[in-house]
Amino acid sequence: MKILACYSNKGGVGKTATAVNLAHALAESGLKVLLCDLDPQGASSFYFRIKPSKKLIEDAFFHDEKRFVKAIRGSDYPNLDLLPSNMTFRDFDVFLSNMKKSDSRLKKALRAVKSHYDVVVLDCPPNISKLAEAVFASADIIAVPVIPSTLSERTLEQLFEFFEDNDYPKGKLLPFFSMVQNNKKLHKETMARLTHLYGKRLLNTHIPFAAEIEKMGVHRAPVITFAAYKPAAKAYWGLQKELRKRLLRIGRTTVR
Amino acid sequence: MTQSVFDAFYVSSSLDLEELSKAVKAPYHLQLTAEETQPYQILDTFDQQIHGQRKILFSQGNRLLLLDWAKSLSDHQQAKKWAFVEELNAESLRQELGYVSSLRALLPVQTLKGRLINGSLLDDEQKTVARIICLCFETAPGKLLTLTGLNKIRGYGKAFKLLAELFSHPAEDDLTAFAGTWALLVPDFLPYTNKPQVDYLSQSPAYEVASRLIAAYLHTARLNEEGVCADFDSEFLHDYRISLRKVRSILSLFKGVFDEDVTCDLKTRFSDLMRQTNRLRDLDVYLLEQESYLALVPEILRSGLLTMFEEFAEERDRTQKKVKRQFLSKNYKQEMTALQKLCPHTPAQMKKAAAETLKVGSDGDLPVFDYASALIWKRYRKVRKLARRIDAETPDEQVHELRIQFKKMRYLMEFFAPLYSAKEMKTLIKSLRRLQNSLGKFNDCSVQQEALNAHITAHANSKQDNDLEMVKSVGALVAAIHQSQLEERIKIVANLDSFTSDETSTKFEHLFHLQPANSAQLAEKNV
Ligand SMILES: Nc1ncnc2c1ncn2[C@@H]1O[C@H](COP(=O)(O)OP(=O)(O)OP(=O)(O)O)[C@@H](O)[C@H]1O
Ligand SMILES: [Mg+2]
16 A cells, blocks of 8 residues: 655645545545645545544544545545544554554454555645655655745745655655646746756646636536546646556555 | 435336325425336346345346345446446445346346336425336236335435335235236246256155256257357356256166167267267357456566467367357257157156166165165265375376266265255355365366367467467466465365364265165165
């Protein structure tokens, strides 16, 4: 099982939009996916029409495997489940490391309800906190949406510095351009510069700035389900393919 | 939608969806989409393996629906053309049908007019919290049968329970059993088996039992003709040949039951029939073994083998067409009908036949129990004697002889199984299985080597490069198969002890020899 985090230390850059559409596309491609909504605002849960669970607030949650498994909700789509938000994330690091150990009690509890997830997608809140550090330590891939603007450039630099200073493997960080407006000169220039700076670390897929993505709030569904042929949907499908390939390459355990 | 862990399934004559919708209380509501009435097909293997597991597979366009009796009704998409379970897209469906033989194609059993209704139970956020699938069939003019499956979605147990409660009224009488529902869906169901049951009494004359067994196997063979011609899967020909082989063994093993001249004539006629399909079966076997053959030779020699398999595949195509032409020919049909006519059904026919056509032999009037016991006991002692003489050094011919005699003994035990305690027969047959399997594999290996060597000889003088490559690869394959044969031989020798043991002897003796007093005499007569 692989952990794929959507993270940025900056707010409003498209982390949730990415997590939702990516999780859905990965599931559509045949992988068994669990999307964890780690943002207390519950935006991912909202897009899947899933109400936040009150039961999850207690601290012991991540130590009580049965309760954890019970909190998982089936989405409206095949192969995709969701862990709703509204939890306190103390001991979240315990949860993540248990997700990775194949013989942990958590894994056994999941197996007992026939939930062998191939990928866990994390929708993270935008800050560097204890939660974020747990993600940095255990995620296999951290997809970082970057709006091609001067401010984002600086934020990305800070993230790499933080990894450098704290000895997290920088190879996990995979930035990609989000909310791209090709008609904006500034976007084009920033993209050229960042491509030069980050080279092959950058993912090839760009997510365009698109009205459909904003409309997800109205449809409350992943963009592929209501605008399959629009560039935005195609971009998320492309991102899925790119990341799936990278996930497959990691570690010994194979993703089916 | 998660793989539903707890599903439910209901069957009723009709289902009032409007009423159901009304019965759903806030905060939930039911959203239903009904399709047009369409033709649905029920699919199964020729030997009804799906039905045997109390499941029913429906197909309509790109859609497959699997009903697992008393458990669930699930909906799957299948875009590609398919015939075998392993060709199905949906992994969950492949798993559910995992027990279906990989050699068996799925074929239409029945076509019905049906209507599919898909429904979602939604909460106040319009989130799907449970699903419902209804398949409604018109089984006869004005008569409906509705199959309803409920699927739970993880984390929404309460909503599922509410929905399930709406269905908790008791099922209608004739629909509680799988058989009842199946009978409504497939009214003219004729189950097929390659092991036809012939019921008889231990006092029935051996002649009667033998002729009824022949009739049953001949009928079974004929049931497979259509599948052989249509080339649905290779099992049709396999069953066809096994059935004919059974007939031939009855003729040769049931000594004295029929008149000698009649037996002789029939043996030739059945051998002639068998010969027509020998090559096709051989080719089927090679092609089915392709993967395991390839695994036996090193990587670099595989392309040579593939050349051979391409040739086999082409030849198989031609041979299948030839067999089909034969099966459709007037001569063939006449011969089969004539053979079927020979076997009497009613007592009156039996009397007439015994005197005129299928003439009774010297022992035909013996009670079958006595006749069978003596025959099996005698055959067993013969096999035991052969087995005792075999060790690691004995020439292969003797192992082959053992296999042939062993097989005859097994056939006899199968033909006459209904005469003996089912439980004892089962344990005895089970105790023989390991030796039987090794003998079978040993023989397969030698047949295959022979055939492959023939293939080499046929291409030995070729000047073509890829023929040379092929000859080299096939040579390596023969060597590998020879190795497997040696291993099987070791296993045979290892399993002989248990076969010749006192324990096995006692079992045989108990079943076939130390039986009611009067049988001993008759047994002597036959030995
Ligand atoms: N590619 C896009 N094109 C147009 N609008 C987008 C795009 N991506 C995201 N948005 C919109 O921008 C807003 C913020 O996006 P999103 O919630 O995905 O970002 P986030 O990084 O998760 O934010 P937060 O830091 O608050 O969690 C949302 O209203 C979303 O609809
Ligand atoms: Mg967010």
